[in-house]
Amino acid sequence: MGTQKRVLVVGSGGREHALAWALARSPYVEQVYVAPGNAGTSWPATPRTGPWAPAAPCARVPVAADDFDALIAFARQEQVALTVVGPETPLAAGIVDAFQAAGLRTFGPTRAAARIEASKAFAKAFMARHHIPTGRHATFTDFEAALDHVRRAEYEVVIKASGLAAGKGVIVPQTPEEAEAALRRIMVERAFGAAGDEVVVEERLYGQEASVLAFTDGHTIVPMPAAQDHKPVFDGDRGPNTGGMGAYAPAPLITPALMDEIVRTVLRPAVDGLRAEGTPYVGVLYAGLMVTDAGPRVLEFNCRFGDPETQVILPLLESDLVEVLEACVEGTLDRVAVRWRPAAAVTVVAASEGYPGNYPKGRPISGIEDAEALPGVVAFHAGTELQGGRLVTAGGRVLNVTAVGNDLHQAVERAYEAIGRIHFEGMHYRRDIGAKALTAR
Ligand code: AMP
Ligand code: GLY
Numbered sequence: 001m002g003t004q005k006r007v008l009v010v011g012s013g014g015r016e017h018a019l020a021w022a023l024a025r026s027p028y029v030e031q032v033y034v035a036p037g038n039a040g041t042s043w044p045a046t047p048r049t050g051p052w053a054p055a056a057p058c059a060r061v062p063v064a065a066d067d068f069d070a071l072i073a074f075a076r077q078e079q080v081a082l083t084v085v086g087p088e089t090p091l092a093a094g095i096v097d098a099f100q101a102a103g104l105r106t107f108g109p110t111r112a113a114a115r116i117e118a119s120k121a122f123a124k125a126f127m128a129r130h131h132i133p134t135g136r137h138a139t140f141t142d143f144e145a146a147l148d149h150v151r152r153a154e155y156e157v158v159i160k161a162s163g164l165a166a167g168k169g170v171i172v173p174q175t176p177e178e179a180e181a182a183l184r185r186i187m188v189e190r191a192f193g194a195a196g197d198e199v200v201v202e203e204r205l206y207g208q209e210a211s212v213l214a215f216t217d218g219h220t221i222v223p224m225p226a227a228q229d230h231k232p233v234f235d236g237d238r239g240p241n242t243g244g245m246g247a248y249a250p251a252p253l254i255t256p257a258l259m260d261e262i263v264r265t266v267l268r269p270a271v272d273g274l275r276a277e278g279t280p281y282v283g284v285l286y287a288g289l290m291v292t293d294a295g296p297r298v299l300e301f302n303c304r305f306g307d308p309e310t311q312v313i314l315p316l317l318e319s320d321l322v323e324v325l326e327a328c329v330e331g332t333l334d335r336v337a338v339r340w341r342p343a344a345a346v347t348v349v350a351a352s353e354g355y356p357g358n359y360p361k362g363r364p365i366s367g368i369e370d371a372e373a374l375p376g377v378v379a380f381h382a383g384t385e386l387q388g389g390r391l392v393t394a395g396g397r398v399l400n401v402t403a404v405g406n407d408l409h410q411a412v413e414r415a416y417e418a419i420g421r422i423h424f425e426g427m428h429y430r431r432d433i434g435a436k437a438l439t440a441r
Helices: 014-024 068-077 088-092 095-101 120-129 143-152 176-188 256-276 309-316 321-330 368-372 408-419 435-439
Strands: 005-011 029-036 058-060 082-085 137-140 157-161 199-203 208-216 221-223 232-234 238-241 246-249 283-292 295-302 344-351 377-381 384-387 390-393 397-405
Touching: 005 014, 005 068, 014 029, 014 309, 014 321, 014 377, 014 397, 029 068, 068 095, 082 095, 082 321, 088 095, 120 137, 120 199, 120 256, 120 295, 137 143, 143 176, 143 199, 157 176, 176 199, 208 256, 208 309, 208 321, 221 256, 246 309, 246 408, 256 283, 256 295, 309 344, 309 397, 344 408, 368 377, 368 408, 377 408, 397 408, 408 435
Parallel strands: 005 029, 005 082, 029 058
Antiparallel strands: 137 199, 157 199, 208 221, 208 283, 232 238, 246 344, 283 295, 344 397, 377 397, 384 390
């Protein structure tokens, strides 16, 4: 592999902090860059001691994730050996194609392969072509036709804007009137802009949700420990949806037998199908699943690492992340034995006052060092900035306080003890992250 590599992470959230943290621990890496990053993605070289200390230094690069020309210029100038793309927007816009054209190694799917997330209409048609289990559905570009379908459908419906809508384009209506209003909002009022030019009307499914992410080089598939996200803002899954208020892994809901079934019926046909259609998929393939009484069903595919799932999955990775990612890019994933710690991880999101609605910024944050003094704890930054040398809030989701424990119970205890040591005005968080897995069984 060669040592002394420089690696670049594109993005600015907790997922990207976790990626940078994991990459910095590789003995092959001499420098990590994050563009544009946040206040957490900058640290000096640290001695390679203890399991948690990042070792290689990390620096921020003041370039936006959608400025491909500037990112390519930076990667060339700094002789970056590998670029890892966090968010879906640059992937859907073809950042990997642009980097490849410039002769730069990049981890992530091409624009064509990223359609699996960027177009829900494409994803549903693709799943039908390859017999991947998912809810019944129909796709529309015409409002009247969609309305007619919703009125006649034999199933309860979910309404989805086909394009990327920052996780907000899915509406699960409680009544037929709400379903029609959702169609009107997306197709007539264009609440999500061009993302709503096409709409998927889908059968509503019931069960428990799980996220199954896998590394793939286009042939070999290496699933990661299954995770569960917590989208609603309040305890007990109440209140409006957020970008995710916490996660844990592994999710006991996904037994080894169920994981085998998911690989066989979902991930394998997806990776083979994309390759057969001339758009081979390299990167992380993320299946958002509903585990129903009739088996797992795909709610959505994502073309990237999950946020906040990554913050609990990467701390469980025992293998070298650089080695795994490079093997994906090189098409040699079958030669890497990817190992996971026999442990569990939990992340609790510390959110700003008012989030997911409007929230203030610039509030001073304290206590992170005390929190990280606890065993197995690391506070990934999601929305933070430095203001005159002071750490302040800069987003709705501010920190992802993460803990690893021997089991889920210990991880939960540590994460909550840690977040209890952190303070900023108006901070709120869910108290029941992981509770579902601890009470089930
Ligand atoms: P998606 O972005 O497609 O994963 O949808 C966001 C959320 O909407 C999911 O995490 C589910 O909670 C919910 N959802 C999406 N599709 C369905 C469905 N067919 N049935 C029930 N809930 C759904
Ligand atoms: N945790 C949801 C997502 O990454 O899309």
